Amino acid sequence: MPSKSGLSKAFAAAFAVLTVSVICGTVTMVVLYKVQMSGVNATARPTVPVTTEPPPPVLRLPRSLIPDRYELVLQPRLYTRIVREENATSPNQTLVFTGNSTVHFRCVQKTRSIFMHGRDLQVSGPVLTDRDSRKKIWSRVKDLDGESGFLELELDQDLEVGGNYSLVLDFRGQISQNLDALFLSEYQEEPEPGEDSGTDRFLAATNLQPTDARRLFPCFDEPDMKAEFSVTIIHRLKTTALSNTQMTVSNIEDDEWKYTRFETTPRMSTYLLAFTVSEFTPIVSYTTDNRVMIRIFARPEAKAAGHTSYASHITGKILEFYERRFEIDYELNKLDQIALPDLYPAAMENWGLVTYQEGVLLYEEGVSSLLHKENVAGIIAHELAHQWFGNLVTMEWWNNIWLNEGFATYMSHFAVDAVEPTFRMKDTFIMNNLHAAFQEDALASSHPLSPPQEDIQTSDEIIGLFDSITYSKGSLMLRMLADVVGESVFNEGINSYLKTFRFRNTNQNDLWNSIEMVRRSKYGLSVEQLMTPWITQEGFPVITIDTTNGEIYQKRFLYNNTAESRLCWPVPIRVMSNMSESALVWLEDVLGPVKKEEFISKDGEWILANVNSTGYYRVNYNLENWQLLLKQLETNRHLIPLMNRGQLIDDAFNLARAKLIDVTLALNSTLFLREEREFLPWESAVTNLHYFVLMFDRSEVYGPMQAYLRDQVEGLYDFYRKYTNNTTVPEDHSEQHNQVNAIWMACSNGLPECVEMAKMKFTEWMQPNGTNNIHPNLRSVIYCQAVAAGGKAEWEFAWDQFLSSSDTSEKDQLREALSCTRKIWLLNRYLEYTLDPDKIRLMDVASTIDSIASNPAGQALAWNFIRAHWDYIQQGDTSLLIEGVTSRFSTQFELDEVSYQPSVLFMRDYQRSVRKL
Structure with a gap:
């Protein structure tokens, strides 16, 4: 990174000579596909006594055995409700699950050992049968290593090539409270009128990607070892069990338990297996041909309030769009989507049972913002694209996870454009993903889109690939390829790819060959020659x-x-x-x-x-x-394509950041914005100016910078004043985003009339019996600016509203606004609240701390706080926390502070964060 002092002087000089009437803009509209990961510790090479077959090399299973089918019975010993009453005896919530599995497999290489995965499980009672002769083969569990995740069974005779075998195992494990494997989620049901106490509610759900199926049952837990699954869930009466496929039978077993059996799944990877046990009930719809039943499950209160209606409305349309686009029907006869109170990642594409955080599936008309609605549509489209890219056709190994995530990211914006054309998602997709990928890929610490298999072995190495390189760069590689070969050839090629490798595993060469085969013109480079350097080399x-x-x-x-x-x-x-x-x-x-x-x-x-x-x-x-x-x-901007008007700004600012052009030239690239009203150029300008704000909001340059931006944003703020004052928004979606961001830029840079407007609207809501008349689109920015300009009263009012709100998107806006206060003691109080799961849910801890760190008054507080409380914080989502908390760090002292921390803060993104400083 350029030295702060040198860049600061250049920036100050540029302000001194540059005269512009408008430098303002919009906050980037981002449909954020969170990094998909689960909290799995790094694995080490297993220590196993010498046998006739050595331990698996390089942490991969040997290919001597190939699974065909699992028969799985699972019983989570969970109570789904506990009434909060004084002197009442509550049931014992043991958080244990038990199970039995039978795996049918073929032997393709003679062996006297069986290697599987089984982690954090008590495994017993092995029964191995030769299915051809129906003879039992003696076996015993020889090694179950919690660190490596390997389970070894010793046999008294060889398994023969071509033989078919079955292995029965009993197992027992712990229901996790850390949102991984089979985990517990808790929420509250408030008391009915006239009742004195509410009820604590619980549910169990799975989150197995990438390497946590082994923590649920003994299995061959690698993506290319696909098999069919026949699942039976034993669960308490008055609860509902869901899994990947449709229920076939559900019967009462005794006065406490019942069992639900599901249809056998298609061949799929272990990480896609899923089930939930809850008291949720669905809203049901069907595709237009009635072939696929679509169900949305959520808390009863959310369902009754209509918060599942939007997801139900668009899911069938998106599914049918993909069926037409890929010329392949969705494989199953049902698609369940469930809104979980707790989940990390934001969503998971389990085949037939897609799990979501509540905030990315539920939408409340009149309360949720336009941006939230776009996020809901975008994430549903992403997860449904996975039903083909990832579920039907799966990468061979995790080093090619971009084939899953790049395609899902790329295809999702086409689907949203088809069902919600006014969102103009194709426009924002390009700039958002370019910005995310370029920022990461411009670092020496970047990685290839497809690293060598031998470099991706441990769980941490796998999890590290779920980043903006995989998602954003992966999608942009596909877009570049489609532009070179032509959209029709590209579409025909990927359809052929899906049909050829249905239920199978692939690498990128399979994709290149599928597209190459349908190219009508063979001049120039082959697809493989073009794409291999882009995929196997880091950077750009x-x-x-x-x-x-x-x-x-x-x-x-x-x-x-x-x-x-x-x-x-x-x-x-x-x-x-x-x-x-x-x-x-x-x-x-x-x-x-x-x-x-x-x-x-x-x-x-x-x-x-x-x-x-x-x-x-x-x-x-x-x-x-x-x-x-x-x-x-400046003279006629329309001769330059809209996308390039934004990209010229983005290139100029980043070339200046790399000291390849002068900072003044970068600032000059925004002069035309005085006349520009399109969203993308403004998005690019504000995104890039934000970097300079982060670098200089603690320096002598920041005062002149704020004064300059305040002066320039006033015209844009005035343009939207008639809407803002009347608590309305423009009809055009892009203009709605511009309105929000005009307010944000004006208020955050201290434009007096903007700050007064935010305070007035928030104060009206604070009055006794006051109602919230702030438009949903404007709530996030007005909440934050009112809390920033206020004191204890405003902060505590926002906190009370956060606690009482039942709408997830409203709670998220309030939770972020609470971090905007400039009162140090309130920020410290808020940080302490993150240690109490009754106040801040574990999955929201990292993002809350990150929001506090984005406040100049809170950055040092947040950095010290995570060092003091890392043991608790790391139980949740910390994938980008250090990167966010240190985003303002720009001095040698701050670099030294972060560099000193690895023994204290053992985390996956430590090195990447240091190299960004």
Whole structure:
């Protein structure tokens, strides 16, 4: 990262000379697909006594046995309700589950040992049978290593190649309270009118991705060892059990228990197995041909209030869109979606039983914002895309998880555009994912989209791949490929890929070959030749073009330009000028410089590369061409495509951050915004200005910066004043986002009329018998600004509203607003509240601390707090916590502080966070 002092002086100088009428914008609209992970500790190589077959190498199971089918019986010994009454005897909540499994497998290589996975389980009673001869084979559990996750069974004779066998095991485990494996979720049912006490409610749910199926039952827990599953759940009376497939029978077993048996699943990976036990009831709908039953499960209160209606409304439409797009029917006859009070990740694509955090599935009209509605649609579309990409066709090993997540991310915006065209998701998809991927991939610590298998072995290494590289870069690679080969060829290729590898496992070469086979034109590079460097190398290039002589060269783009790199890529460049239409030009995988006629400016024309941002790279130009492009933006911006108007700003600011161009040039790239009303250019400007705010809000530059932004945002704030004052919003969705962000920019930079407006609207709500008349779209920003401008009364009112609200999205907005106070003692109180799960749910602890750290007054408090309480905090989602809490760190002292912490803060993203400083 550039030194703060040098950049600070350059930035201050730029403010001194730059005169602009508008520098403001919108806060980025992001459909956030949270990192999918579960809290699994790193595994080590198992220590196993010498047998006729050595322990599995490199933490992978041997391929001597291939599973075909599991018959699984599970009994979570859980009470789903406990009445809160004084002097009442509560049932003993043991949080134990028991089970029995039978796995049928084939032997493909002679062996006298059986290696499976089984972690944190008590395993007993093995019964091994040769299914061909029906003879029993002596076996015993020889090793169950809690650290490695391996379970070994010793046999008294060899298993023969071609033989078919069955293994029966009994097991017992603990229901987790850390949102992993089979876990407990708790919520409260408030007392009915006239009653004195409420009820504590509980449910059990699974969360097995990537490596926690082994904590539920003994199994071959690797994604390419697919099998069918026949599941039976024994659960208490008056509860409902759900699993991947439709129920076949549900009978009472005794006066306390009943069992529910489910249809056998298709062949699938172990991490996709799922079940829940709860008292939830569904809202039911069907696809238009009545072939698939769609059910949405949630808390009774949420269902009664209609919070499941929107999800029910769009799910069938999205499912049918994918069926048409892929030309393959959804495989099952039912699709359940359940809103869980606790879950990490935000959602999980279990085949036929998709689990969600409440806040990303439930939507309340008149309370939830437009942004929340878009998030709900986007995440449902992402998870349903997985029913094909990930469930039907699965990567061979976790190093290719991008084939699951990249496709789900890429396809989701098409689905949302089909069912909610006014959301314009395709527009925001590109900028949001480019920004997320570029930020991560511009670090020396980045990783390839598809690392070598041998580098991804432990659970921590697997979990580390669930990041913006996998999701965002993966989706952008697919977009770039589709642009090169053509959308119709790309679609035909992926449909062929899905049909060819149905119920099977793949790597990226299978995808390349599927697309290559349907290409009508075979000129140039093959798909494999084009894509392999982009997939197997970390990072991305900056393409530098000199329009005076047509010279072009590439170099890996890094924020720290002292790091040398000889990496290069085959680069498809769409180029246009003010005198020519877009054309495709190739830069071979050489560093250059290479001369290309298409990049020579004639008679003062400007050259624009990467038209519509279809390529995954940044572009730099000679100064004269930069000036011509910026002049065009000011005189007639519409000659430059909308996407490039945003990308020019993004490239300029990040090139300045890497010291490849002057900061003044980056600021000049925003001059045209005085006339711009489109969302994407503003999004790009505000996103990039936010970085400078983080760097300088504790420096002498921040005062002039705020004054400057305050002056420039006033016009945009006035533009929306008639809506804001009347608590209404514009009709156009992009303008609705601009309104929110105009308020945010104005208030956060201290524009007096904005701050007074927020205080007034919040104060009206605080009055006795006051009602909340703040429009749902504006609540997040007004709540935060009112709490920031207020004191104890405002903070405690917001806290009381947080506790009493039953709407998840409203609670999330209030929870974030509470972190906006400038009172240090209130921030300290709030931090202490995160240690009490009755106040802040475990899954919300990390995001709450992160919000506090985003407040300049709370950053140091949050950093000290996580160091003091890491043992508790790490039980929840900490995937990006350190990165967020240290986002303002920019001095050598702060770098030294973080570098000193690894023994105290053992976490997956430690090294990445240090390298960002």
